[in-house]
Amino acid sequence: MIAVVARQSVHPRLLQIAAAVLLAALFAAACRKLPEEPMKLERNLLTVSNQSGDEWSSVEVWLNTYYRITTSSIPAGGRFQAPLDTFVAGYGQRFDFRRMQITDLRLTAKLPNGKPFELKKRFEAGGLAGALGRQQ
Secondary structure (H helix, E strand, O other), X not given: OOOOOOOOOOOHHHHHHHHHHHXXXXXXXXXXXXOOOOEEEEOOEEEEEOXXXXXEEXXXXXXXXXXXXXXXXXXXXXXXXXXXXXXXXXXXXXXXXXXXXXXXXXXXXXXXXXXXXXXXXXXXXXXXXXXXXXXX
């Protein structure tokens, strides 16, 4: 028994419409805005973005667990910026961006209900650890 399969031709206009829909979907996916990091480092500048609906009060930002900067609050949807050389250690030493490496960055604050809030920036590991897929 031999089965005969009839070939159906697809209308060229239908192919054009399908290609246009596929192209529009690809552009829409490529143009979407990626979520902004809550703590962003750009050269000598730290930008903290409060993307929550709550105000953060008594904010402390710790750099390398040794250097600190404070601000009274960051409103909901607000931003706070500070140069890295304004971070100060306990005995007055300032962080030197040109000579020091950043290994840890964390933020602590209080929420309006009094509960503590902590945010830690994740760094990608460099060197061999980065090649093996480990994170710091």
